[in-house]
Amino acid sequence: MILDQKHARLQKLFRQFAETEFTKEILDRLDETGEFEWDIFRKMARYGFCGVKIPKEYGGAGGDYLAYALLVEEFARVSPVLSIYANTSNSLGGGPLMLAGSEEQKQTYLPPVARGEKIMVFALTEPGAGSDAGGTTTRAEEQPDGSFIINGRKTFISGAPMADWCILFAKTDPTQKGSRGISMFVLDMKLPGVSCGKPEHKMGIKGYPTCDLVLEDVHVPASALVGRKDKGFGYAMQTLDGGRLGMAAQGVGIAQGCLEEAIRYAKERKQFGKPIANFQAISFMLADMATETEAARQLVYHAAQLKDAGKDAGQACSMAKYFAAEAANHVAYKAVQIHGGYGYINEYKVERFYRDARIVPIYEGTSQVQQMVIAGTLLK
Numbered sequence: 001m002i003l004d005q006k007h008a009r010l011q012k013l014f015r016q017f018a019e020t021e022f023t024k025e026i027l028d029r030l031d032e033t034g035e036f037e038w039d040i041f042r043k044m045a046r047y048g049f050c051g052v053k054i055p056k057e058y059g060g061a062g063g064d065y066l067a068y069a070l071l072v073e074e075f076a077r078v079s080p081v082l083s084i085y086a087n088t089s090n091s092l093g094g095g096p097l098m099l100a101g102s103e104e105q106k107q108t109y110l111p112p113v114a115r116g117e118k119i120m121v122f123a124l125t126e127p128g129a130g131s132d133a134g135g136t137t138t139r140a141e142e143q144p145d146g147s148f149i150i151n152g153r154k155t156f157i158s159g160a161p162m163a164d165w166c167i168l169f170a171k172t173d174p175t176q177k178g179s180r181g182i183s184m185f186v187l188d189m190k191l192p193g194v195s196c197g198k199p200e201h202k203m204g205i206k207g208y209p210t211c212d213l214v215l216e217d218v219h220v221p222a223s224a225l226v227g228r229k230d231k232g233f234g235y236a237m238q239t240l241d242g243g244r245l246g247m248a249a250q251g252v253g254i255a256q257g258c259l260e261e262a263i264r265y266a267k268e269r270k271q272f273g274k275p276i277a278n279f280q281a282i283s284f285m286l287a288d289m290a291t292e293t294e295a296a297r298q299l300v301y302h303a304a305q306l307k308d309a310g311k312d313a314g315q316a317c318s319m320a321k322y323f324a325a326e327a328a329n330h331v332a333y334k335a336v337q338i339h340g341g342y343g344y345i346n347e348y349k350v351e352r353f354y355r356d357a358r359i360v361p362i363y364e365g366t367s368q369v370q371q372m373v374i375a376g377t378l379l380k
């Protein structure tokens with residue numbers, strides 16, 4: 001696919017921003033401390049990146065899925081973790097409200113999220129309900145006045161420690177089995193009874209804290225319900241379609257970053273009196289890396305275009321996420337291999353890429369879940 005002028009310009013803007021602003025100092029600090037970097041987040045917000053895909057009437061830039069995918073890809077090419085900073089508001093945070101929110105909810109929540117003044121996160125996973133999100137046990141009990149009391153525990157919630165609001169899924173009708181009877185809420189994180197666990201010590205994407213979210217007798221008003229009661233699971237799955245596209249783009253960015261580092265190193269590093277790039281074993285690895293990266297990119301752009309055209313893109317998003325997530329890991333593995341021992345040392349960028357890549361086939365639906373979705377459509 002050839003990008004049109006508008007998207008080529010956006011791609012250039014995102015690339016320039018990432019190359020200029022994501023300094024080695026910031027990237028090292030993120031990895032060392034694991035703490036959220038507010039300054040770079042605010043800078044992204046000032047450029048309007050937090051609202052790239054949020055409609056203009058709700059304070060965003062009104063961009064399409066392709067623009068959003070380009071943003072995540074270009075940011076991830078330099079820093080996978082910083083690609084998440086501007087991603088959440090456009091996907092799992094803002095997405096559910098764009099999909100099912102009332103006009104009042106959209107007007108209340110989307111503009112501050114698009115401007116980066118507030119952070120909205122997404123809480124679906126539970127200790128006992130990961131891939132099988134239909135196994136949600138967090139309970140929202142409706143009260144006679146239409147409000148709800150929520151009890152339960154969510155796990156691995158990215159951005160929870162910094163969040164102002166959270167899209168939360170809870171069982172409203174326990175008489176309905178499995179994924180039925182689950183509702184979607186927008187939760188104020190400052191409400192009594194809401195607390196966060198300690199941030200997890202992660203292998204990669206350090207600097208965007210992930211933790212448990214604990215809900216103890218949290219009283220939310222009826223206005224916190226988003227969309228129709230008991231229909232939340234469908235909203236979650238539809239939101240994840242778009243989210244998967246973003247994570248697929250993250251995989252492409254990681255693969256591209258690894259490829260560029262590997263090419264540079266292979267030309268510089270000499271063994272047996274010549275650059276290692278001259279050895280066919282190395283150059284063929286580079287050829288495989290470039291081919292896999294480009295194939296992943298085309299799947300992502302194609303899925304984005306389908307979504308922008310309003311077509312059913314569930315299958316295409318799963319294929320893109322599955323392929324790009326696996327590609328990022330194959331390419332990162334080879335990039336470390338081409339660097340030899342130096343690839344194992346954290347001074348070299350590929351060491352961090354390798355750790356960061358590992359999350360892509362896990363979150364927003366594992367590779368096995370994507371295979372289930374793809375096969376399910378084929379065998380329908």
Ligand SMILES: Cc1cc2nc3c(=O)[nH]c(=O)nc-3n(C[C@H](O)[C@H](O)[C@H](O)COP(=O)(O)OP(=O)(O)OC[C@H]3O[C@@H](n4cnc5c(N)ncnc54)[C@H](O)[C@@H]3O)c2cc1C
Binds near residue numbers: 359367
């Ligand atoms: C860093 C990080 C950030 C995250 N951020 C968020 C977030 O912001 N919000 C949120 O809600 N969640 C988040 N998650 C949760 C993430 O989406 C889940 O970890 C993921 O969906 C997998 O669930 P699980 O870890 O319980 O694994 P499980 O579901 O227990 O899976 C374990 C293994 O079994 C496989 N498996 C499971 N079922 C099947 C099956 N039917 N057939 C074949 N194989 C199967 C899986 O593919 C996997 O290999 C995050 C996780 C991490 C690690």
